[in-house]
Amino acid sequence: MKHQLQHFFKLTGFLLLTALAFACRKDTPFDEDSEQGAKTPSLTVKGLYVLNEGNWGSNKSSLDYYSYDDGKYTRNIFGTANPAVTLGLGDVGNDIKIYGAKMYVVVNGSNKVEILNASNARQVAKLEINNPRYVTFYKNFAYITSYDGYVAMVDTTALSTIKTKIMVGNQPEEMAVVGNKLYVANSGGYNYPNYDRTVSVIDLTNNTEIKKIDVAINLDRLRADQYGDIYVSSRGQMDQSGEYIINPSLFVIDTKTDLIKKDFKIPVSNFSINGDDAYLYSYSYATQKSTYVKLNVKDETIVSNNFITDGTETLIATPYGIEVDPSSGDIFLTDAKDYVSPGTIYCFDKAGKKKFSFTTGDIPAHITFLFK
Template sequence: MKRTLRHILTLAACLAAFAGCMKWDYGTTEDFQASERGLFITNEGNFQYGNASLSCYDPETKHVENEVFFRANGFKLGDVAQSMTIRNGVGWIVVNNSHVIFAIDVDTFKEVGRITNFTSPRYIHFLSDEKAYVTQLWDNRIFIVNPERYEITGYIECPGMTMESGSTEQMVQYGKYVYVNCWSYQNRILKIDSETDEVVGELTVGIQPTSLVMDKNNKMWTITDGGYEGSPYGYEAPSLYRIDAEKFEIEKQFRFELGDWPSEVQLNGTRDTLYWINDDIWRMQVEAERVPVRPFIEYRDTKYYGLTVDPRNGDVYVADAIDYQQQGVVYRYTARGELVDRFFVGIIPGAFCWK
């Protein structure tokens, strides 16, 4: 299961975090000119194998290019690619166990800069061209960076965490406040004042909230995985939560069955429909009063690992990690649930980013 796997991998990363810096060996390069619109897939790769990679898919032509970072730059992306964000034509790729964030030109895939010396970075959230937050695993701080200078400029101390239990994940913003879910061995959403860079509030939810998105009504949604049987932090049935961003309080809790493992909450382009993975792929309107009884896309006896929705036409893309060893597959469905394409990417495709 996705979160269990990530927990094991990142625990090992903690033990090896400062054992040495990742070395990049430069080789021959290729020239690319990507289409105006496309979908990036970050492939995590296997922990400590340094085989993370980046794929790029053109929805119009249904053409995929794999290993584009390596082919454009002449060196591997690194160890465990976690996430990617695009801002002003620059793609920011967060590479967890290599403790680095690469900045690339989204048309040529060539590196334009990098920020190093993180603990175990997870996600980056931009406040301006000169300021961004970077969440961490196994660190009780959120890092503040200057993207223009590619440097770390400060830290936000997170209350109730130690270096061993620290965990901050995805971020959304409402006004001047940035909200972040705390996942591994945590059960909170933190509220950060982006002007003072201080945590000014926290909200308790279920055990291990795995995702965080903001819908059209300024309601935040998070889904908890409930931990696992035998966990020292506890084990409970997971839940989906709707949270009012302005009041910072829970409005609705949708409970799952004990033993379910929901994850990867996503929104469509109009932010009025939720999608998530719980063996099957599920879909629900944000105003719904109960979760659906039938899935949108049925389970295929495989390992659904990542999920995204095309913001333009509502097509749904599902990443299949297969056995975590071979190339993964991405399935593309229409908004009606019809399969229209499937393509191979890298090892353990985990996150998507729309250009």
């Protein structure tokens, strides 16, 4: 009996310590040396850039700017700032981020990354990468996924050359840095129905892939929260008739163990995380209907099944891009409409009420904030 009681108290103590450790991890924002993770509340937003994809082969990618100071929205500022670039921004703008004083614009169809002055959008350099997809940063390096199956590492001071290529899975998409690890969503998007289903983990101390985490097929969006967890979406798989045979979903990976800790079992087209709040939308091409879900990433629960609270979601035909202002909590959501006409960007306050909207270029897809 004495040994049984000792075992009981040891087990109880272990479970209590485990629970406290988990709670403490979720109560404490993750310390991360990258542009991902917790945002600094003291930063003041000066404006935002909108990257319009433009249809494949149309060479109609464009860059817009919204100024917080005067409320003015200006279209196609790249062409105005760079009149000597005769072909314009290029074909299919796929990602945009600001790091330091420079802005990186990934132009997928043109096989390049335009590196611009973040304050005026003037060209600083151009980097040639075959089939580039997304960009993220760690210390003095930019990491860019290529559908050729690698992550290109580029020195942000040299700019024009690739330092190394880190081989990952098939057709890698989005990335996020947590601590000294880079997480890469591998899609295998060209390989229907034999998609990839892994997240590559790269050790940034030596820039090598150290493992692959098996998650689900055709991975796409990937974000880090402020507690060191990774949220990654799966597009699922359809049959030839357009019916899902494997449903899309959203998964959470604990980067301390690199194990899946939760499957939300909800479809996600795109999402943005700001503090404890995650805003997700999903668009169904079959039904042409959308959902707008809000999550709490601290306790990993669904807060609302519609974060747009004033009924104006009916104005949005085809949601296509989303980001949250880290200082105000305003939600910016873009509408690609019919993919051939100018789109719209909407701003909602953090209570979910529409504040304003502007007409954009064709297929507005990606947003980045410029800070003062």
